[in-house]
Amino acid sequence: MLDVLNLEVQYGQIRAVLGVSLNVFKGEIVALIGANGAGKSSIMHAICGLEKIKGGEVHFQRENITRLRSHQIISRGLVQVPEGRLIFGELTIEENLRLGAYSSDSSKSVNYDIDRVLTSFPILKDRLNENGAALSGGQAQILALARAMMAKPKLLMLDEPSLGLAPMAIEEVYSLIEKLPAAGVTVLLVEQNVRQALAVADRGYVIESGKIILEGKADQLLTNDFLINAYMGL
Numbered sequence: 001m002l003d004v005l006n007l008e009v010q011y012g013q014i015r016a017v018l019g020v021s022l023n024v025f026k027g028e029i030v031a032l033i034g035a036n037g038a039g040k041s042s043i044m045h046a047i048c049g050l051e052k053i054k055g056g057e058v059h060f061q062r063e064n065i066t067r068l069r070s071h072q073i074i075s076r077g078l079v080q081v082p083e084g085r086l087i088f089g090e091l092t093i094e095e096n097l098r099l100g101a102y103s104s105d106s107s108k109s110v111n112y113d114i115d116r117v118l119t120s121f122p123i124l125k126d127r128l129n130e131n132g133a134a135l136s137g138g139q140a141q142i143l144a145l146a147r148a149m150m151a152k153p154k155l156l157m158l159d160e161p162s163l164g165l166a167p168m169a170i171e172e173v174y175s176l177i178e179k180l181p182a183a184g185v186t187v188l189l190v191e192q193n194v195r196q197a198l199a200v201a202d203r204g205y206v207i208e209s210g211k212i213i214l215e216g217k218a219d220q221l222l223t224n225d226f227l228i229n230a231y232m233g234l
Helices: 040-047 070-075 093-100 107-120 122-127 137-149 167-179 194-200 218-222 225-231
Strands: 002-011 014-024 029-033 055-060 078-081 155-159 186-191 203-208 211-217
Touching (some): 002 040, 014 029, 014 040, 014 055, 029 040, 029 194, 040 155, 040 186, 070 078, 078 137, 093 122, 107 137, 122 137, 137 155, 137 167, 167 194, 194 218, 211 218
Parallel strands (some): 029 186, 029 203, 155 186
Antiparallel strands (some): 002 014, 002 055, 203 211
């Protein structure tokens, strides 16, 4: 579904991503894990058109999307939930959801999509008229997920969804992420929380200093001695 081939991203003289290749197959949850500053977000931004690509290519559903603009990529079903959630606190929950469907030209369709999304995110159903600023960190992350689902993604890219959340909120968010493939949504998950990410993933890639240094099935990575010593604090 998604093929990243020898991707390079550079900021001035700083080479942030050095020839990264990875793939995500339909129906999978794939984790891209590594420390802060390893290049994870740069890869995600390059994939979705927010960062200029220095070299390499990105293919989505067999189409080369390397030079497409972000709105063109979104229209093809590749959608990102950004780090820090970036919901609009001064807008209501319903208004935030409607922004996720900005490309729809039918208000009837948007209303239907809101009802559809709320069945998967019932915690938001009775709070549609509340402002986003009233939500806790975990609830804001759930709203960010729900807003992304309004765009009808085929592949959803999640950037650090556990960042800044309490343990109970992380569990709640991840229980929703784990259900996304059953709803027809493939997931690329970028995380520093290695154990949590691999617990729900099918496969994983480990990135360090802009390079993929390890890859494999999630259950195998969870027992990898290098990964345990370097990233799990053991």
